[in-house]
Amino acid sequence: MIRISIDAMGGDHGPKVVIPALNKVIERRPDVRFLIFGREEQVAPLLSQHERVAKASSFTHCEIAVRMDDKPSQALRHGRWKSSMWKAIEAVKLGEADVCISAGNTGALMAMAKFCLRTIATIERPAIAAIWPTLRGESVVLDVGATIGADAHQLIDFSILGAAMARALFDLERPTVGLLNVGVEEVKGQEEVKEAGRVLREVGLASLEYRGFVEGDDIGKGTVDVVVTEGFAGNIALKTAEGTARQLAEYLRAAMSRTLMARIGYVFAQGAFARLREKMDVRKSNGGVFLGLNGIVVKSHGGTDDEGFAAAIELGYDMVRNRLLPRIKADLDSFHSRQPAPAQKPADPARNAAQ
Incomplete structure (x- = not known):
């Protein structure tokens, strides 16, 4: 079972595109479970129209939806802990989901993903x-x-x-x-x-x-x-x-x-x-795909339709199914093992004499 966390409020159309997209994915990938994060008043009516999605999902109400024009620093400051975007990313950090998908603000998504998941040890950016x-x-x-x-x-x-x-x-x-x-x-x-x-x-x-x-x-x-x-x-x-x-x-x-x-x-x-x-x-x-983090996050185009959002979900599905993170960490370890150790600075005789 591949567990996929969904920021239902992201993108230009929000749940109106996201929920039908989940229905398309279930038809093609029956071994998925969704963790949906969003505003209940907008998501619940759509879930009631898509019974297969409702059965394969858990839903968490979130008070805040990050806007497409929010500055990353503003979204991080006001959207942490309560926004659907943060909660979807956090589910990956907590091990509740294998991958996060959002069509939301790219800058905000990257800022939150870096803050929440952190980069892999040897990755700078x-x-x-x-x-x-x-x-x-x-x-x-x-x-x-x-x-x-x-x-x-x-x-x-x-x-x-x-x-x-x-x-x-x-x-x-x-x-x-x-x-x-x-x-x-x-x-x-x-x-x-x-x-x-x-x-x-x-x-x-x-x-x-x-x-x-x-x-x-x-x-x-x-x-x-x-x-x-x-x-x-x-x-x-x-x-x-x-x-x-x-x-x-x-x-x-x-x-x-x-x-x-x-x-x-x-x-x-x-x-x-x-x-x-x-x-x-x-x-x-x-x-x-956001690469270099301790978790997989996929950014969908904000203006896409349900077929496009479904493609983004399936991309994340393939990344998990084919063990992307273990491959990355093994390849990085191999590269750094081939790099020469940094040269040690020569001892300072004056400092040694002082000690």
């Missing part, structure tokens, strides 16, 4: 990892917004975290990893990126295969299984890809309705267009 559709299938891309700016050590951490996620999701023994850069040549890019590449190349980890630098167009090509960057560039890349997908969809829709012959052609090509829509459906890849 967490990352948000997204599933990216590619010409070869799917890739993991991180960070897409948690850490703005990253040094070499953090980029190495992200590589290890992303590779562990790719192994868990894609059943790969040794995922390929690339660092996003302005060119594939080793002399190009920021010093932090070049230093991270040097370490990954020299250390030779068994958990991943470092392929060097990759460029922006390599993300969609699926050149590597894991693309690593810092959160500023990663978030821009993600939003650009989402906008481009919507732009292409509008272009196709306009082209297919422009003339009579185009409309007739659309009738004959309906099957192909249906497959294209499915490939470009951002709901299928909904859900960003």
